[in-house]
Amino acid sequence: MKFLTVLILTISINVLSIDINAVRNAYKAAGQDHTKVEAFNKLLLNITKKDKSVLVAYKGAAIALLARKEKKIKEKKRLFQEGVSYVEYAIEKSPNNIEPHFIRLGIQENTPKILKYKSNIEEDKQFILKQFKNITSTNLRNHIKDYILQSKAFSDEEKTVISSQ
Template sequence: MKFLIVFISLFFTILSVDLDVIRIAYREAAHDKTKVMALNKQLSAITKANNAALIAYKGAAIALKAKYEKSIKEKKRLFIEGVTYIELAIDKSPNAIEPRFIRIGIQENTPKLLKYKSNIKEDKLFILKEYKTTKPEILKNHIGEYILQSKAFSEEEKAVILIP
């Protein structure tokens, strides 16, 4: 009986995760420790069996959390755990733009010493190719805002997303 109650609670927790809410929370968490911790809490019920976008956001949230840890060992452990989720999401849905968008954001902002920068060019090309047909609009806007402030994209590439 306890198992059934736990299963039902977990099921409704997972269903109650609104992807649009997570997208906004992720954008806001980029440079705010309390929002990173809140995002991690929101995504705590997400497992590797969920959809690729949620898995990628969970990975990004864990990787962002690593930034605020005190010990190097814990920073490394959390970063590796987060990256594992992101890579799993891309393996699970290689043609989905959202996990690649999340990965490029993490890779672009990761220190060189972590050696997690090898997919920036690949993800950038994929995102530029898929951007015009991206749905929903909130995701497209989020990606567009990222591209415009990103150092990974040239001025010519940024101009492409501004053309209607």
């Protein structure tokens, strides 16, 4: 019983000690440089669906990014589906949280058409545009803004509006 208590405390402390800004930066780095995917995944290894929805969504993104590196199609598909299930669960758990929508948009925008995971791009884009002004975290605001400015999903007019906020 003592061992179980220590194990739970250790895992809880690890999850509590995760710096969300570090996770965001690792996500951005992993999306731009495939050599950083492993480090991003390790950062979120102990996250489960019982944790904060934002961390669950990032874990899903990490798993989906791992799928890119797989050689076998079957394993690629399995990892991608597992990653997406975490992201979808996070959105279901916290439908009004902008960050899981942002993560799903990033995945859908950068996923090959063959995977048929593009159905929420417009929905997430509109949600982000509507909620952007309500973001209180400067780090998150800049993180999403940087993505929008390089994204093909957003028009030049939408990028201009976001730039001025």
